[in-house]
Amino acid sequence: xxxxxxxxxxxxxxxxxxxxxxxxxxxxxxxxxxxxxxxxxxxxxxxxxxxxxxxxxxxxxxxxxxxxxxxxxxxxxxxxxxxxxxxxxxxxxxxxxxxxxxxxxxxxxxxxxxxxxxxxxxxxxxxxxxxxxxxxxxxxxxxxxxxxxxxxxxxxxxxxxxxxxxxxxxxxxxxxxxxxxxxxxxxxxxxxxxxxxxxxxxxxxxxxxxxxxxxxxxxxxxxxxxxxxxxxxxxxxxxxxxxxxxxxxxxxxxxxxxxxxxxxxxxxxxxxxxxxxxxxxxxxxxxxxxxxxxxxxxxxxxxxxxxxxxxxxxxxxxxxxxxxxxxxxxxxxxxxxxxxxxxxxxxxxxxxxxxxxxxxxxxxxxxxxxxxxxxxxxxxxxxxxxxxxxxxxxxxxxxxxxxxxxxxxxxxxxxxxxxxxxxxxxxxxxxxxxxxxxxxxxxxxxxxxxxxxxxxxxxxxxxxxxxxxxxxxxxxx
Numbered sequence: 001x002x003x004x005x006x007x008x009x010x011x012x013x014x015x016x017x018x019x020x021x022x023x024x025x026x027x028x029x030x031x032x033x034x035x036x037x038x039x040x041x042x043x044x045x046x047x048x049x050x051x052x053x054x055x056x057x058x059x060x061x062x063x064x065x066x067x068x069x070x071x072x073x074x075x076x077x078x079x080x081x082x083x084x085x086x087x088x089x090x091x092x093x094x095x096x097x098x099x100x101x102x103x104x105x106x107x108x109x110x111x112x113x114x115x116x117x118x119x120x121x122x123x124x125x126x127x128x129x130x131x132x133x134x135x136x137x138x139x140x141x142x143x144x145x146x147x148x149x150x151x152x153x154x155x156x157x158x159x160x161x162x163x164x165x166x167x168x169x170x171x172x173x174x175x176x177x178x179x180x181x182x183x184x185x186x187x188x189x190x191x192x193x194x195x196x197x198x199x200x201x202x203x204x205x206x207x208x209x210x211x212x213x214x215x216x217x218x219x220x221x222x223x224x225x226x227x228x229x230x231x232x233x234x235x236x237x238x239x240x241x242x243x244x245x246x247x248x249x250x251x252x253x254x255x256x257x258x259x260x261x262x263x264x265x266x267x268x269x270x271x272x273x274x275x276x277x278x279x280x281x282x283x284x285x286x287x288x289x290x291x292x293x294x295x296x297x298x299x300x301x302x303x304x305x306x307x308x309x310x311x312x313x314x315x316x317x318x319x320x321x322x323x324x325x326x327x328x329x330x331x332x333x334x335x336x337x338x339x340x341x342x343x344x345x346x347x348x349x350x351x352x353x354x355x356x357x358x359x360x361x362x363x364x365x366x367x368x369x370x371x372x373x374x375x376x377x378x379x380x381x382x383x384x385x386x387x388x389x390x391x392x393x394x395x396x397x398x399x400x401x402x403x404x405x406x407x408x409x410x411x412x413x414x415x416x417x418x419x420x421x422x423x424x425x426x427x428x429x430x431x432x433x434x435x436x437x438x439x440x441x442x443x444x445x446x447x448x449x450x451x452x453x454x455x456x457x458x459x460x461x462x463x464x465x466x467x468x469x470x471x472x473x474x475x476x477x
Contacts, residue, residue, distance in 0.1 A: 022149045027318065029157045030254075034319040036164055037173060051103055052119050052177065055096050057223050059089055059127030064134040065219050065351045066212040067197075068273055079203025081212070082131050086202065089127030096120045118174045125181040132188035135197035140273050144191045152183030218356035222363035229363075229370035233386065236378045249383065252326040255307070255314065256333040260344055267292070271348025279353055282410045289349055290417045293342050297424035300338030307334040332387040336394045338425040343398045346405060355409045362404050366397040398425070 063081070067073065073081075100116040136145050156179040163172035193199035237249050278284050307314060311330045315323050350359035373393035377386025402418055 022146055022153060025150055025153050029153060031318050032157070033160065033173070033176075034323065036161070037170070049119075049177070051096065051100060052122055054224075054227055055092050055123040056126040057227050058220075059085075059092050059123060059130065063209070063212050063216050064130055064137065065356070066216040067131070067134040068138045069276055069351065069354065070212075073197055075198060076203055076205050077208035078131070078135075078197055079201050080205030080208035082200035083202045083204070084206050084209040085127050085130050087206070089124040092127060093120045093124040096123050115171065115174045118171065118178050122178050122181050125178075125185045129181060129185040129188050131197075131200050132185070132192035135192045135195040135200075136188060138197065138273055139195045141191070141195065144194075145188070148184055148187030148191060151187055152180050155183045156180040216356075218360040219351070222356065222360045225360075225363035225367040229367040229374075232371055233374045233377070233390070236374060237383075237386075241383070245383070249326070249329065252329040252333060252387075255318070255326075255330055256337065260337070260340055267296075267345065271345070271352065275349060275352035282353065282412065285349065285352065286410050286412055289345075290421070293345055293421060294424065296341045296345060297338055297421060300341035300425065301427060303341075304334045304337040307331075307337070329383055329387050332384060332391060336391040338427075339394050339398045342421065342425050343394065343401060346401055349405065350409065353409050358404055358408050362397075362401050365400050366393075369393045369396050369400075395426075398422075 063085075067081070097116055097120050100119070101113075104116075133145070136142075156176045159179050160172050160176035163175055166172075168175075189199065233249075237245055241249075275285050275289075308331050311327045311334070312324060315327055315330065347359065350356065350362075370390070370393045373389035374386065377383070377389045380386075399422075402421075406412055406415070406418065
């Protein structure tokens with residue numbers, strides 16, 4: 001096994017341990033809260049949370065990948081950057097307080113004044129936590145990061161449940177969103193003392209942040225475009241379909257994203273720190289990356305098949321019977337999981353190669369495609385068409401993103417590996433789309449139907465296994 005593969009495996013293994021522990025806790029937390037709060041409560045918060053996520057994105061300003069990309073950062077530079085994040089956090093918090101009532105009025109949401117101030121503090125602490133988190137990521141201390149996030153999640157869940165029983169309603173959910181970043185900041189800051197960058201203090205060299213912004217500007221631009229293309233649907237559904245519908249839609253999307261969190265999002269933090277060490281050797285990165293994403297494609301097919309055939313059971317177990325209306329939407333969005341799992345992994349490669357400019361251009365293209373799909377779905381007034389449009393958009397973005405990755409970043413024109421990858425990620429979509437027209441009754445408790453469903457879940461995996469075997473025997477990277 002090559003050195004880069006050994007380093008990747010170690011980093012990914014540590015990242016998976018930390019992330020998986022957190023995700024199991026979050027699933028348990030969500031299962032509890034979904035039974036305490038109504039779809040309307042989640043819908044109201046989901047609409048406002050779009051604004052929170054946007055300000056969190058601005059708060060980091062794309063600086064974390066830029067910090068990880070640096071060979072070394074002095075103590076004075078570190079302290080100056082930390083002071084800059086404080087200034088950014090205060091500025092964005094005040095802007096959030098000003099803009100939230102405007103958004104709430106446009107969405108016809110009422111009684112959000114208290115929520116505004118609670119959620120504003122979320123933005124502030126997210127900005128302040130950026131540098132301590134980046135220092136831990138740079139040293140690949142993912143198990144420590146996982147411990148910090150688990151502690152913060154437990155604290156937030158306990159506070160939320162206590163406030164719910166005190167009768168605060170949706171405010172209890174909002175305070176959970178506040179306690180989480182506060183807890184994370186406290187733990188990140190404490191553990192950052194063990195990193196190469198060290199524990200930050202407030203310093204005077206605020207200008208130290210300017211060189212990082214040169215790289216971060218394209219990262220920030222990409223993040224903003226990606227944010228709007230991925231969250232515009234939530235706002236428009238809230239505006240034109242109502243908060244109950246957006247509550248159902250948000251839960252559907254959340255379930256679909258679980259596999260991405262369990263695999264791709266857990267792996268991504270390990271990609272940039274390791275691959276950056278080989279940024280002058282694109283052939284090595286190309287080979288190691290493709291070996292990784294073939295495995296992601298296989299996992300994506302397996303996950304998509306299971307979610308598609310057992311959507312009702314998954315929703316009932318996680319959220320209860322009041323959420324079963326999202327089943328059909330979940331089946332549609334599940335078709336995009338293999339493509340998304342592979343596509344979501346590309347960010348770490350672009351960042352490791354210092355190709356944030358190319359990543360930004362990909363973001364422009366994908367934003368246009370995604371927004372067009374969302375507008376089409378909202379215009380038709382059908383949630384199923386909206387979900388189908390998003391699946392098509394993800395497929396288009398996949399082909400465009402890998403074209404840029406091959407020809408502009410790796411500068412490698414070999415397409416055999418990419419063609420096989422494309423076959424892998426599209427197999428489950430074609431198979432499930434065809435099988436969904438079957439005449440066999442879909443009774444979750446039917447023995448015959450259960451055997452039939454399992455067969456359909458296993459078939460794509462058998463095909464994938466054969467293709468992967470062919471890959472290792474016949475295709476050279």
